[in-house]
Amino acid sequence: MKKNASFIIMDSALAKSLYDTLKTLELKSKYSHELLQGLEDLMEGEVATLMLGMVGPGENLVHVVDDGIYAGALEIHPKSRKVLHGGIEVNLTPKEFDILYFLAKNKGAVFTKEQIYQAVWEEDYLMADSNIMAFIRKLRKKIEPDPDAPEYVLTIWGIGYKFTDRI
Structure with missing residues (x-):
């Protein structure tokens, strides 16, 4: 069975090491800047949690990091004031x-x-x-x-x- 999410704890040493390693690599992903910025925000205390999402073939990733509330099939997104149930928007x-x-x-x-x-x-x-x-x-x-x-x-x-x- 596929898990919906996995939460991994990261200390500042790991975040810094990951950030430094990614900074030295010539990444070809258009999302590498967002990942680096997210790690930077995490290390500076701007955010407490960093969420990562995988983009599949033909999919577009739009701001994976959000402040949504998730409960079962229900998603509440306060910034956009959207509610989804089972992936379908509820008006x-x-x-x-x-x-x-x-x-x-x-x-x-x-x-x-x-x-x-x-x-x-x-x-x-x-x-x-x-x-x-x-x-x-x-x-x-x-x-x-x-x-x-x-x-x-x-x-x-x-x-x-x-x-x-x-x-």
């Missing part, structure tokens, strides 16, 4: 995206409707329980394989909602 309204992103970046944490409202709308809570519930319902219809048995946005009865920490 969300701005508030649906904001709610999903807020919950996902706080994976496993339970939030009341009031907390979600204040985080997403950035204003005082005005008894908008049904408003939040409606947004969650619409969001689930778009991202959940079975909205009646959600996998991603879970209801914590009597409290509120959370983004799953099981995937």
